[in-house]
Amino acid sequence: MTVADRPAPLVELSQAFGMLQHRGLHPVFSLWRQRTTRTLPRSAWLILQLVSPLGAGPLFLDPPSHDLEEGLDQVLSTPRAQARAELRRMCAIDRRPTPWVRRLADNDRDAWQILGRAVRTAHTSVIAEAWPRIQAGFHAETAWRARIIAQQGLHAALTGLAPSIRWHGMTLEAPFPRDLDITLHGHGIILQPSLFWPEHLLAGLQPDGRLLLIHPAVTPLPLRDPATSHDPLTALVGATRAEALRLLVRQQTTTDLARGLAVSPAAASMQAKTLREAGLIVSQRDGKSMWHWCTPLGLDLLVHGSA
Incomplete structure (x- = not known):
């Protein structure tokens, strides 16, 4: 890969x-x-x-x-x-x-x-x-994916590409709008993050037989600041999600998070969903409230970003 x-x-x-x-x-x-x-x-x-x-x-x-x-x-x-x-x-x-x-x-x-x-x-x-922001987001994304591959291995890297991906034996299963089976025949995979696509994986066979997997970047283009940031965490996940991650050092409900970010509850829920799918926070429902807080990986990013 x-x-x-x-x-x-x-x-x-x-x-x-x-x-x-x-x-x-x-x-x-x-x-x-x-x-x-x-x-x-x-x-x-x-x-x-x-x-x-x-x-x-x-x-x-x-x-x-x-x-x-x-x-x-x-x-x-x-x-x-x-x-x-x-x-x-x-x-x-x-x-x-x-x-x-x-x-x-x-x-x-x-x-x-x-x-x-x-x-x-x-x-x-x-x-x-938007090309400079696309490039910055792309390189931050690929650096982060490379870190996951190095620390957690290939299986973790692939299951973290999009929601609800799982391994079934040697088969990688992912949600898709229609049934599609792809066999690699040993040619390999190319990971291509997209800053415009927050949905399911997209797959296309290349002329050399390799499979191009287009997956959603952790930080889509609208969440990337036009100006270059000197904060490594902001450069990686965008200003809004960086702030959300900092707030979630302490447990917060979706309403609390929305208030802290000065956004709507729906937008806060979307930010939490993406951070959760990236393994940076966990969420748990308690009655009508959804609580969120940082995972060890999220805390690790905060510590290294501050350093």
Whole structure:
């Protein structure tokens, strides 16, 4: 298993368009979604015809490239048979075969040029300005994952990627919107965190046979401060979650946490859920109240962050 060494702009773009279609979910993305919806150029909306709110898209749309130009070149050079197969797969999930999608499947040159312009415009509008924060969040995330691998091993690292993952013998089981079995045949796994995707794992086989596992970063983009922080803990988990972790040195209810963070109870519950899934806090219900407090790992991060 390897961890990706840098974020992939088109992977993040695809997940961002998946999140744009979520309504009423993930309150940390609410303001981002409203702002992006207002400012997204009309030509970029075409990408929604290809990307599902389940986070899935045609594999040719989001290659794990190092930059936009490399990725766009890979998109536009997709073999016709692969494009048709991927578009057919997406339409079978939940996308409609619109006239433009049919033209893409028929290898219509104008349709593919329109796709290239849509991807470039969307990248400029959604990814380019946020890229420094995406990079900072990505590198903090991968450093933390590497620490888990070193201290707790491969099994713990994989089960901590997203909620409700478990090992059943030698099989890794994870929640997914539809049944899907993947056999690696010894080719290995690449872990690719996404700052735009807080949901289930996403999986895609690469040309070399390895499995690309896209998983939610502990700190999604809306929780990352625009300015660079000198606090290592804030750099790792974001200002809001760093403050939540500090508050949870003492047991707090969700209401207490919301009051301490000056956020709504729903937003506080979301912060606690993510910290809990990362193994940094534990939660226990007592009647109508949910109590939260730091785990040894959370305390360890606080101590080393302060140092």
